[in-house]
Amino acid sequence: MTASREESYGGSNIAGVSSGNRSRRMLAILEIVSERGSVDLAELGTRLSASPATLRRDLAHLAEQQLLIRTHGGASSSERGAELPVALRDTQHQAAKRAIARAVPAILPLQDRHVVALSGGTTTAHVARQLAYHSNLTVVTNSLTVAGMLADHHEMRVMMTGGFLRHPSLELVGGLAEAGFNAVNIGTAILGAAGVCADAGVTTHDETEARTNHAMAVSAQRTVVVADGSKIGNAALARMVEITDIQILITDSSADPTELEKIGATGVEVVVADDQRR
Numbered sequence: 001m002t003a004s005r006e007e008s009y010g011g012s013n014i015a016g017v018s019s020g021n022r023s024r025r026m027l028a029i030l031e032i033v034s035e036r037g038s039v040d041l042a043e044l045g046t047r048l049s050a051s052p053a054t055l056r057r058d059l060a061h062l063a064e065q066q067l068l069i070r071t072h073g074g075a076s077s078s079e080r081g082a083e084l085p086v087a088l089r090d091t092q093h094q095a096a097k098r099a100i101a102r103a104v105p106a107i108l109p110l111q112d113r114h115v116v117a118l119s120g121g122t123t124t125a126h127v128a129r130q131l132a133y134h135s136n137l138t139v140v141t142n143s144l145t146v147a148g149m150l151a152d153h154h155e156m157r158v159m160m161t162g163g164f165l166r167h168p169s170l171e172l173v174g175g176l177a178e179a180g181f182n183a184v185n186i187g188t189a190i191l192g193a194a195g196v197c198a199d200a201g202v203t204t205h206d207e208t209e210a211r212t213n214h215a216m217a218v219s220a221q222r223t224v225v226v227a228d229g230s231k232i233g234n235a236a237l238a239r240m241v242e243i244t245d246i247q248i249l250i251t252d253s254s255a256d257p258t259e260l261e262k263i264g265a266t267g268v269e270v271v272v273a274d275d276q277r278r
Contacts, residue, residue, distance in 0.1 A: 025050060026058050033068050033077050040074035065168075096228040096252035099273040101126035103250050104190065107224065107271070110134050114187045117216045118146050120171035120209075121192025123226045125149060132156065140184055142172040142212060159184070166209060173208045178215035189220035191240060193227045196249065198262035200235035201242045210238035222247040229254030232263075243268060 025048055032039055032047060044055050063070045068078050104127050108114060113136050118124045120143035128146045131137055135155040141147055142161040150158050161180025163172030171177075191213055195203040202225050204210050217223045223246045232255040243266050250271045251260070264270045 022058070025054075026062055029055075029058055029062065029075070030067060033075055038071065038074060038076035042073075044074070093228040093230060093252075093254075096254060096273075097123045097126045099252050100226050100228065100250050101130045103271055103273040104130055104224070104226065105134070107248060107250075108134075108137075108188060110136060112136060113138070115140060115185065117141065117181065117186045117189040117220060118143060119189075119191045119213050119216060120145060120169045123228060124190060124192045127190055127226060140181065140186060140216075142177045142180070142216075144170045144172070161212075163212070166206065169206075169209060171209060171212070173206075173212040177212045181212070181215040181219045184219060186216070186220035187222075189216045189223045191217065191223060191225050191246075193225055193231055193240065194236035195234035196225055196227045196231050196243075196251075196263070197233050197235055197259060198243050198266055201239045202246060203234075203236040203239050205236050205238070207238040210240045213240040217241050217245060224248040224250065226250045228252055229256070232256050233259040 028048055029044060032044065041052055041055055044050070045052060048055070050058075059068070059070055059075050062068050063075070066078055068075045100123055108116065108131075115138045116131065117140045118128060119141070124143065125145050128139070128149050131139065132150055132153050138157040138159065139146070139150060140159045140161070142163060144165070147158055147160050150156055159180075161172055161177040163177030163180070164174045165171075166173045191202060193202045194205050204213065217240065223241060225246050225248070227249070229252050232251055243263060246268055248269045248271060249260075249263060250273060253272055253274045255272065260270050260272070
């Protein structure tokens with residue numbers, strides 16, 4: 001797989017954001033707006049070293065996705081707390097996601113034929129890169145990003161579910177997606193998550209996505225959750241599975257150790273990956 005193909009499917013081009021630099025700049029805009037409540041164009045230009053014309057385009061793009069509100073001469077925070085598109089999330093915690101992904105092959109029986117299901121998400125996209133060259137695997141996914149990344153690897157069998165496209169996560173969800181997972185026997189389901197904690201379980205932002213991912217987990221012999229440390233101890237809107245429904249959690253060393261201890265006490269195996277190449 002070429003670097004350009006990886007960047008196109010795992011980064012921002014697929015979501016209409018033209019470059020990694022622009023993704024990082026728009027993420028910085030959202031962080032400034034969240035911190036300040038509102039901000040004018042002049043301050044954004046000073047803090048981000050960007051021209052007014054560039055910033056106006058970025059603000060228009062973010063406003064279209066209801067991530068902020070355009071104001072005369074600037075922007076203010078949206079009350080909705082909308083989910084970040086996958087293009088912007090891919091710029092966050094990249095070293096941790098790479099470390100987590102590198103830990104996944106060690107828990108799979110790669111010497112035998114095995115069926116792996118991958119949900120959508122930026123961490124599972126990194127996992128897909130790690131699994132791409134293992135010909136004994138069949139990957140079942142509802143993620144356009146994951147399927148696109150594996151498209152050049154003809155030795156790997158890839159099955160996609162049907163369903164309705166959920167634009168923020170680039171996943172197919174709903175009854176058709178659930179039926180797709182219910183129709184196959186999955187060895188290992190690998191779920192990304194917006195939040196993981198002992199009390200609230202494994203959660204995501206959207207209830208339809210949660211039901212689809214629940215169907216994936218139910219069809220699997222075991223379920224693995226991959227989530228960077230910023231997700232540990234947090235709870236999003238919709239529960240995908242209870243914490244006791246998963247067998248392994250793979251996270252990184254930035255995760256809250258107290259919460260990891262609580263999760264481990266439920267019987268979940270906790271794997272802490274560390275990136276030595278930061």
